[in-house]
Amino acid sequence: MTKTNIHHWVDICSLDDITPNTGVCAKVADQQVAIFYLHPENELRSLDNYDPIADANVLARGIIAEVEGKRVVASPLYKQHFCLQSGVCLQDQHIQVPTYQTRIKNNTVQVLSPNQEAQV
Amino acid sequence: MQNYRVVVIGNGMVGHKFIETLSEQTDQVEIITFSEEPRLAYDRVQLSGYFAGQSAEDLALTNEDSYRNLGVNFYLNDKVVAIDRSAKQVKTQSGNVVGYDKLIIATGSTPFVPPIPGREQPHIHVYRTLDDLDAIQASARQSKSGVVVGGGLLGLEAANALKQLSLDTHVVEFAPQLMPVQLDKNGGKLLRQKIEKLGVSVHTEKNTQRIINGTDARYRLEFADGSWLETDTIVFSAGIRPQDELARDAHLDIGPRGGIVINELCQTSDLNVYAIGECALWQQKIYGLVAPGYKMAKVAADHCLRSLSLIDPKKTSQTFTGADMSTKLKLLGVDVASIGDAHGADDNLVSYSFRDEFAEIYKKIVLSPDRKRLVGAVLVGNTDDYGNWLQLYLNKMTLPEAPEQLLFPFEEGNDSASAASSLENLPDSAQICSCNDVSKGSIITCIYKGTRDVSALKSECNAGTGCGGCTQLVGQLLDNELSKMGISVDKSICPHFPYNRSELFDIIKVKKLRTFDSVLAQCGSRLGCDICKPAVASILASLWNEPVLNPQHVSLQDTNDAFLANMQKDGTYSVVPRVPGGEITPDKLIVIGQVAKDFNLYTKITGGQRIDLFGAQLNELPMIWQRLVDAGFETGHAYGKALRTVKSCVGSTWCRFGVQDSTTMAIDLEKRYRGIRSPHKIKMAVSGCARECAEAQSKDFGVIATEKGWNLYVGGNGGMRPRHADLFASDLDDQTLIQYIDRIMIFYIRTAERLQRTSVWLENLTGGLDYLREVVIDNKLGINSDMEAQMANLIDSYQCEWQSTLKDPQKLKRFSHFINSKETDSQVIFVTEREQIRPARIEEKQRATEEA
Numbered sequence: 008m009t010k011t012n013i014h015h016w017v018d019i020c021s022l023d024d025i026t027p028n029t030g031v032c033a034k035v036a037d038q039q040v041a042i043f044y045l046h047p048e049n050e051l052r053s054l055d056n057y058d059p060i061a062d063a064n065v066l067a068r069g070i071i072a073e074v075e076g077k078r079v080v081a082s083p084l085y086k087q088h089f090c091l092q093s094g095v096c097l098q099d100q101h102i103q104v105p106t107y108q109t110r111i112k113n114n115t116v117q118v119l120s121p122n123q124e125a126q127v
Numbered sequence: 128m129q130n131y132r133v134v135v136i137g138n139g140m141v142g143h144k145f146i147e148t149l150s151e152q153t154d155q156v157e158i159i160t161f162s163e164e165p166r167l168a169y170d171r172v173q174l175s176g177y178f179a180g181q182s183a184e185d186l187a188l189t190n191e192d193s194y195r196n197l198g199v200n201f202y203l204n205d206k207v208v209a210i211d212r213s214a215k216q217v218k219t220q221s222g223n224v225v226g227y228d229k230l231i232i233a234t235g236s237t238p239f240v241p242p243i244p245g246r247e248q249p250h251i252h253v254y255r256t257l258d259d260l261d262a263i264q265a266s267a268r269q270s271k272s273g274v275v276v277g278g279g280l281l282g283l284e285a286a287n288a289l290k291q292l293s294l295d296t297h298v299v300e301f302a303p304q305l306m307p308v309q310l311d312k313n314g315g316k317l318l319r320q321k322i323e324k325l326g327v328s329v330h331t332e333k334n335t336q337r338i339i340n341g342t343d344a345r346y347r348l349e350f351a352d353g354s355w356l357e358t359d360t361i362v363f364s365a366g367i368r369p370q371d372e373l374a375r376d377a378h379l380d381i382g383p384r385g386g387i388v389i390n391e392l393c394q395t396s397d398l399n400v401y402a403i404g405e406c407a408l409w410q411q412k413i414y415g416l417v418a419p420g421y422k423m424a425k426v427a428a429d430h431c432l433r434s435l436s437l438i439d440p441k442k443t444s445q446t447f448t449g450a451d452m453s454t455k456l457k458l459l460g461v462d463v464a465s466i467g468d469a470h471g472a473d474d475n476l477v478s479y480s481f482r483d484e485f486a487e488i489y490k491k492i493v494l495s496p497d498r499k500r501l502v503g504a505v506l507v508g509n510t511d512d513y514g515n516w517l518q519l520y521l522n523k524m525t526l527p528e529a530p531e532q533l534l535f536p537f538e539e540g541n542d543s544a545s546a547a548s549s550l551e552n553l554p555d556s557a558q559i560c561s562c563n564d565v566s567k568g569s570i571i572t573c574i575y576k577g578t579r580d581v582s583a584l585k586s587e588c589n590a591g592t593g594c595g596g597c598t599q600l601v602g603q604l605l606d607n608e609l610s611k612m613g614i615s616v617d618k619s620i621c622p623h624f625p626y627n628r629s630e631l632f633d634i635i636k637v638k639k640l641r642t643f644d645s646v647l648a649q650c651g652s653r654l655g656c657d658i659c660k661p662a663v664a665s666i667l668a669s670l671w672n673e674p675v676l677n678p679q680h681v682s683l684q685d686t687n688d689a690f691l692a693n694m695q696k697d698g699t700y701s702v703v704p705r706v707p708g709g710e711i712t713p714d715k716l717i718v719i720g721q722v723a724k725d726f727n728l729y730t731k732i733t734g735g736q737r738i739d740l741f742g743a744q745l746n747e748l749p750m751i752w753q754r755l756v757d758a759g760f761e762t763g764h765a766y767g768k769a770l771r772t773v774k775s776c777v778g779s780t781w782c783r784f785g786v787q788d789s790t791t792m793a794i795d796l797e798k799r800y801r802g803i804r805s806p807h808k809i810k811m812a813v814s815g816c817a818r819e820c821a822e823a824q825s826k827d828f829g830v831i832a833t834e835k836g837w838n839l840y841v842g843g844n845g846g847m848r849p850r851h852a853d854l855f856a857s858d859l860d861d862q863t864l865i866q867y868i869d870r871i872m873i874f875y876i877r878t879a880e881r882l883q884r885t886s887v888w889l890e891n892l893t894g895g896l897d898y899l900r901e902v903v904i905d906n907k908l909g910i911n912s913d914m915e916a917q918m919a920n921l922i923d924s925y926q927c928e929w930q931s932t933l934k935d936p937q938k939l940k941r942f943s944h945f946i947n948s949k950e951t952d953s954q955v956i957f958v959t960e961r962e963q964i965r966p967a968r969i970e971e972k973q974r975a976t977e978e979a
Contacts, residue, residue, distance in 0.1 A: 020946045028682035031946040039945075039952070062969070063698035064944075064952050068689060071682065072656035073623075081657035083686035083694055088657075 016110070016117040025116065030067035030080065032056045035118050040107050041067035042116060043091060045078060052091035053107035053118060058082050060102065129198075131435050134217055134227040135160040136207045136373065141404030141420035142233030143168030143188050148428040150197045153437045158199045159225055161217075163206035164256060167194065172417055175284050177260050178291035179857060180817045180831050180838055186257070210377040212397050229399055229431045232374060232387060233424075236367035236405035236415070241276075245338030250345060251361045254285040263362060267292035270359030272344055274298075276335055277364035278305040283458040285362045286327055290459065291857075293834060297328045297356060299348065301365075304331060309454065309465035313480065314505040317489040321461045321508065330356065369406045369413055382408040391446040393427040401427040409447060418561050419450030425564075451521060451561075455506075455513045462897070464510040466520050468493055468503035476502060481534040483508075490534050492516070499525050501533075511894075514600045518550070522557050550603055559604065560590040560597045570601060574608045581605060582890040598895050620881055621658040624651045628806065628881045632666050641671055642679045661685040662881045665768055668804035669876045670917075672924040674931055675767075675804075676938050687766030690942065691928055692748055697955055697966040700748060701741040702728070703765035704755050705801065708775045708793035708813075709736025718758040726751055729963045735772035735810065737763055742964050744951050746943045752929040761927040764802055768882075770809045773797040774822070778815030778832065787832030789815035792861070796830070799865065800872065802925050806879040806888075809872070810845075824852045827885040828868055833857065837864045841871060841899070842889035850886045853896050856904065866915070870903045873914040 019033045019042065027046035032039055039056035056064045061084035069080040072088065074097060079088040088097040089104055096102040108119035133149065135142050138160050146158055169186040177186065184190075194201050202223065209218045216226045238253035240246055250266040253259055254275075267273065273289040275282045278300030289296040298305070304315030305322070319329045334351035341347040344357040369386040380388040380396040386408025393401045403423035405415055414420065429445040432438040455464035471478045471493030480491035490512065493503035501519045506512060516533070519526065526533070555568030565588055573588045581602050585591050591598040609615075618627035626634065631650070640646045643663050647655055655663075664683035668675060675681070675688050687693050692700035704719065719738050723730045728751075729741040743751055752762075765771060773796045776782065778789030793813040800809070812823035813830040822845075823829030829840035835858040843852025856867060879888040892898060901907040932938045944952045956975050957964035967975060 024940060024946060026678055026681055026941075029941075031941075032944060034945045034948045034950060042946075061696065061698075063696065064954055065694070065698040068686065068694075068698075070657040070660055070685070070689075072660070073654035074656055078654075083689075084696065084698075086657065 015120050016112070017120045019116045019118055022111055022114045022116055028071050030069065030071065032064070032067040033116075033118060035107075036120050038121055039064050040118055041080070042109055042118065043067075043071055043080060045071065045091075048078075051109040051111060051116060052078065053109045054080065054089060054091065054094055055105040055107070057104065058084060059104060060087055060096070060099075061085055066104070129157040130155050131228040131437075132157040132159065132226065133229045133231065133431060134158075134225055135231040135233060136217065137233040137235055137404075137406075138162035138164070138168050138201065138203075139233060139235045139404065140168055140171055140188065140417055141235070141424050142231070144421045144424035145231055145233060145403060145428050146194075146197070146199055147189075148425050149431065150199060152428070152432055154198070155437055156431075156435070158197075159201070159227075160199060161202045161205050161207050161219055161223075163204070163220075164258070165204050166257065167191065167201065167203070169257065171255070174254070174257075174260060175288045175291065176854075177257065178264070178288050179854060180819070180833070182817075183257055185851075207373060210373055210400070212377055212400065215399065227399075228435065229401065231427060231431075232395070232400065232402040232406060233404050234370040234373065234406045236413075237370050238363060239366040239368045240363045241335070241365055243335050243337055245346075246363070248338070248346075250359065251338070251363070253363050254281060254288070260288065263288065263360070264292060266360045267294055270294055270345070272297070272358045273360040273362065274348060274356060274358040275362045275364055276348075277366070278302070278329065278331065279308060279364065279366070280306060280454075280456070280458070281367075282364035283322070285364045286322075287459045289360070289362065290325070290327060294360065295328075296326070297330060297358065298322075299330045299333045299335065299350075299356065301334055302331065305329065306463070306465075309469055309505075310463070310507070311470050311491060311505050313482065314463075314465075314469070314489050314491065314507045317482070317487060317507045318458070318461060318463060321487055322459050325459055325461075327459060367405060367413075367415055369408065371406055374400075374402065374406075382411060386413050389423075389447075391426075391448060392430045393423050393447055394430070401431070403427050409449065412449070414450055414452070416450070416452060416454065418564075419447075419452075422450060422564065423447050453517055453520070453561075455510050462506070462508060462510040464504070464506040464513040466504040466513070466517055467501070469505045471503055479531040479534060480505075492530070492533055494526070494530055498530055501526060501530075514597050517561075518553055518557060518559075518600070522553055524552055550600065550607060559600055563589040565590040567604065570604055571608055574605060575612075579605075579609070579614075580891065582887050585890065598890075598893075602893055618880075620662055621656055623647070623653055623655050623659045626650065628662060628666070629878045631663070632669075632877055635663070635666050636670055641667065641673070643667070643683050644679075657685075658881070661688070664688070665804045665806065665881075669921070672802075672804075672921050674926070674928060676928070676932055676935075676941075678937075681938075681941075685768075690745065690748065691762060691766055691932065692743065693766050695741060695966070698952065699741070699955055699966075700743045700745070701739050701765075702743055702748070702751055702755075703733065703737050703739050703763040704760040705763040705797070706737045706772075707797040707801075708773055708790050710775075710790055710794060715758060715760070718755070718760070722751055722754050725754075727957075727964060729965060733765075733772075736774050737765075737772055739765070742957060742966075744944065744955065746949075746951060749933060749939055749942050753933055756927070756930050756933060761801070762929040764928075767802075767804060768807050769802060769804050770797070770800040770811065772810065773800075774810075774812040774826070776813075776815050776820040778813075782815055784818055785815035785832065786834055787815055787837065789813040789821065789830075789832055792830065792837070792864075793821075796828075796865070796868070799922060800868075802928070803872070803876075803921050805872070805876050807882050807884045809885070825849065826852065828852075828871070830864065836860050839864055839867055841896075842886045844884055844886040848886070852886075853889065855896065855900065867903055869918040870911055870914050871899065873917050874899070874902060877914075 025044040030041050030043040041054045041056040043052045056066050058066050069083045078091045094104040094106045110117050168188040206220045207217045218224050238255050252263050273294035274297045275285045276299050278298045286298050305318050336349045341357040345359040347357045349355045371387050374387040387402035389402050389407045395402050404420040426445045426447045453466040475496040477494045482489050488508035491505040504516050557567045578584050578587045591601050619625045660683040723740050731739050733739050773793040775789045775793030779785035810826045811828040812821040812826045814821040814823045815832045825843045825845040829852045831838045837859045838857045839855045840852035841855045844850040956967040958967045
């Protein structure tokens with residue numbers, strides 16, 4: 008078992024590949040990660056792509072919105088709002104989707120890989 | 128347990144109303160009804176609609192199944208011939224003898240045919256029942272011309288029917304003017320002028336002496352003044368006579384000039400027998416309108432239950448105390464209204480009138496000697512004032528100083544604010560909707576219970592669902608009450624824009640804004656949301672028609688627009704190629720089949736005559752569309768708030784009943800309007816004849832072929848809130864049809880709320896269908912050329928979104944499940960059912976994962 012970087016940053020794509028205020032889905036260590044490029048903030052946010060209410064991997068394809076001061080994505084299937092900071096569903100606080108860390112480095116989009124992959 | 132039996136003689140509109148009212152309130156009464164006609168109750172008021180494409184089913188007020196469900200026993204084609212009051216039994220033509228506890232006589236009236244020699248010949252008719260209409264229609268097939276004897280309300284309805292049957296139509300009236308009962312001389316004169324313009328010849332002061340054989344036509348009517356008129360078909364509409372023989376034979380009290388005498392509980396001289404509707408005589412008066420008949424039906428039902436002790440005695444009892452005969456209607460397309468004493472013949476009364484010869488409008492008010500009360504009015508050519516004036520009249524309200532200003536509602540100091548204050552002064556008991564007897568009080572109760580828009584009020588309390596004449600008043604009442612409750616009706620589309628959709632549309636149009644960011648900067652705040660982004664995207668597309676996947680627009684698009692396909696429950700997509708008018712070649716069918724087979728897609732025929740291909744993954748969409756585009760297909764916009772399909776039948780090309788080429792028209796319309804983004808989806812259909820196989824009346828725009836052209840219907844809907852479309856205009860040629868659809872569609876795009884279908888839009892449009900006609904046909908707002916220019920731009924700038932997307936590698940990048948991998952979503956799992964794929968259910972998915 009290699010013990011290098013339990014958490015390590017994975018290159019996903021160029022920032023130019025994501026249209027501002029849209030999402031894309033990245034495959035990171037067998038996980039589906041929805042990455043959103045916020046504009047005008049010029050920041051990235053990431054949630055799990057899995058919509059637990061719809062039971063489908065679709066969150067990256069939702070509209071990015073601002074609801075009560077929070078940045079959210081609206082599920083493309085049933086339109087619930089998921090907070091891009093916490094992953095909490097605004098319509099049902101008991102539901103929370105996992106969040107991921109992302110950054111822009113030299114115009115490259117990077118996601119912090121979840122641990123289980125690194126342990127293999 | 129049914130302890131009592133009520134027998135209803137006659138199943139016309141009023142008899143049916145009685146049955147409906149009684150059966151709603153009790154199940155302890157057995158109801159039996161007899162009709163001499165072969166069918167249950169239908170709408171006699173709309174009879175002329177029968178020749179404008181409405182079928183007997185459309186006109187039906189009920190059907191045999193609903194009667195069975197209500198437990199009503201009915202006997203059709205079986206006329207009651209005798210009443211035995213001592214035995215409490217009735218006897219019918221076929222020999223049925225049935226006992227009763229309470230008897231309702233609702234036999235209506237018969238048309239009066241003056242005793243003119245020669246009247247009993249073929250092709251000479253009356254105008255009352257559907258059978259009469261069938262007979263008139265049969266005659267029309269062998270006729271070129273038709274004459275209606277009688278220029279009253281019903282006579283003009285009959286003239287409309289003859290005109291719709293394409294006969295050279297004449298109206299003969301004994302009096303010096305048309306509608307002598309309801310209109311004054313000047314009103315009658317203008318009505319005549321307008322009707323003659325429509326091609327109906329009017330002959331007044333003609334006393335028909337006899338009918339003899341004609342030389343150029345089948346008959347000749349000879350008049351007392353020596354003149355004559357030749358015609359092939361004659362319809363008598365010279366008044367009605369109460370059908371009271373049964374009551375006469377049973378020795379019930381009858382008025383000197385006919386009519387069964389009733390008291391204010393609608394009882395006859397035998398207290399167990401009631402008479403309602405046109406056969407009943409209340410204080411020497413016969414009421415020949417449906418509203419008073421309905422009122423009598425309710426009174427009789429209430430009293431029946433009361434005397435059988437089936438109703439809470441504490442409930443206020445109803446009485447019939449006469450009815451107002453004011454009326455507003457459209458005769459041969461001309462708006463006419465009459466309130467109270469239209470003539471104002473009494474010298475002490477004060478009249479004012481206004482005549483606009485250019486716009487062909489006539490208005491007259493008749494005031495009390497002190498000018499404080501409205502006692503009568505006439506409106507011809509424009510009846511917008513009817514609702515307000517009727518309230519002033521019915522509630523004996525005090526008129527403002529200078530009451531003559533009522534004639535000029537648009538002048539300063541006499542605007543809608545004063546209409547609102549007059550509405551404010553109405554008592555709660557004031558009847559707002561006369562068709563359904565809905566009071567101001569009950570509408571207000573509805574509003575306080577939480578109903579907040581006009582169309583919801585219509586379905587909650589029925590107001591405005593009859594003739595629609597009170598819709599404007601209902602809207603004003605709603606606004607007044609909400610502002611009194613301190614509720615400012617916030618019509619903003621979302622927290623980011625303090626505007627409703629049509630305001631936003633105007634801002635974007637006038638300021639020529641082309642991106643969401645500029646719209647937000649100009650008139651919004653913060654960052655936008657999933658409500659305003661697609662709404663603005665739709666407006667931008669309706670105005671400038673730039674491709675929705677362009678970089679500045681793509682982030683605004685709703686789920687389906689975002690990938691030009693319809694997302695299904697598992698995140699896969701369905702694909703619908705356009706099949707204009709539902710016409711498709713075998714080669715193209717084969718292409719669709721081959722594509723579906725190659726990509727393993729589930730196929731299903733849609734309700735709009737197209738083929739839907741399900742189960743495509745994001746990365747497959749461009750490949751599928753490349754194949755379809757290569758074969759000559761275009762996108763079907765099944766994903767967009769835009770024109771979906773124009774459904775059609777095969778029309779005169781193949782069908783032996785078709786009268787126009789409906790398929791070609793459907794294809795033309797579909798190609799014309801394809802891709803135009805609108806507040807909600809738009810469906811259309813074109814039927815090649817009145818049989819209506821394309822179901823056009825359930826569409827936003829329905830077109831039905833006539834012998835002379837096309838009838839255009841608007842505002843229909845299927846789905847969860849079905850609505851029959853309203854007839855907008857008749858017998859249009861191709862060019863006018865398209866011109867009207869162009870204008871209505873743009874007007875809808877400009878003024879509708881977000882996600883508002885045409886049906887709700889039309890119901891909420893102040894002034895309703897008449898206003899829409901004024902805008903589109905009369906160019907009331909002077910915006911028709913502007914609307915046509917907008918439509919021309921949209922048509923010119925059309926491009927198939929899939930075709931252009933396929934040419935743009937930047938846009939195609941988004942069509943992949945992962946941005947960093949060619950893999951697809953491993954959690955999309957299909958199973959096979961009836962030889963095709965379908966998404967796996969949860970337990971099937973779990974099994975599949977375990978096996979893996």
